[in-house]
Amino acid sequence: MKKTAVFLVILTVAAANGLWGQGGIYLGGKLGFTSPRLNLGNVEQDQDLKFLYGAQAGMKFFNLGVELNYYRTAHNLDPEDLMNFGWKETQLDYHFLGLNGKLFFPLAVFHPYVTAGIGYYMADITDIDKDTSRGFNLGAGMEIHLGSTWAICGEGRYNHVNLVLDEVDTEVRDFTFTGSVHFYF
Numbered sequence: 749m750k751k752t753a754v755f756l757v758i759l760t761v762a763a764a765n766g767l768w769g770q771g772g773i774y775l776g777g778k779l780g781f782t783s784p785r786l787n788l789g790n791v792e793q794d795q796d797l798k799f800l801y802g803a804q805a806g807m808k809f810f811n812l813g814v815e816l817n818y819y820r821t822a823h824n825l826d827p828e829d830l831m832n833f834g835w836k837e838t839q840l841d842y843h844f845l846g847l848n849g850k851l852f853f854p855l856a857v858f859h860p861y862v863t864a865g866i867g868y869y870m871a872d873i874t875d876i877d878k879d880t881s882r883g884f885n886l887g888a889g890m891e892i893h894l895g896s897t898w899a900i901c902g903e904g905r906y907n908h909v910n911l912v913l914d915e916v917d918t919e920v921r922d923f924t925f926t927g928s929v930h931f932y933f
Contacts, residue, residue, distance in 0.1 A: 772932045778802045780926030782821045813850035843870040859891040869909040883909025899930040
């Protein structure tokens with residue numbers, strides 16, 4: 749246990765000091781769009797892209813990275829069958845908190861990558877029901893370094909989770925498209 753702790757401390761210090769090229773520990777904020785597809789039986793969610801915002805913290809070393817992500821977005825539901833649900837104008841509050849691994853393919857200042865991870869998806873339909881469940885995500889992106897301290901990033905990601913809302917098993921397939929700024933230290 750002690751050896752593992754010492755190794756993790758050395759790894760963190762080395763990453764923070766950028767000993768493996770353009771890498772280290774970073775913090776960032778993200779903005780973007782999401783388009784969750786909810787399968788709620790007779791109720792269909794609007795299909796428009798919605799604004800999302802969030803934050804991330806990560807560590808990048810060699811061609812690998814690990815990142816903690818959070819984002820939030822809200823959507824409206826449009827009913828097809830008013831007799832069963834009555835969800836007209838109801839807000840769906842949607843949150844994600846997860847951990848992702850990244851594999852980078854560095855090309856000078858351009859660093860394309862693929863990412864995969866797990867996390868908790870939380871959905872809250874105002875005055876109806878809420879649920880939290882684990883799910884997975886897959887994605888790809890590009891990080892562009894602007895010197896040794898700053899980087900900008902664009903990413904597309906597919907998220908998948910099953911939630912139970914108002915006693916209905918709900919499959920959520922969520923596509924997110926984000927841009928972010930990373931500050932390395």
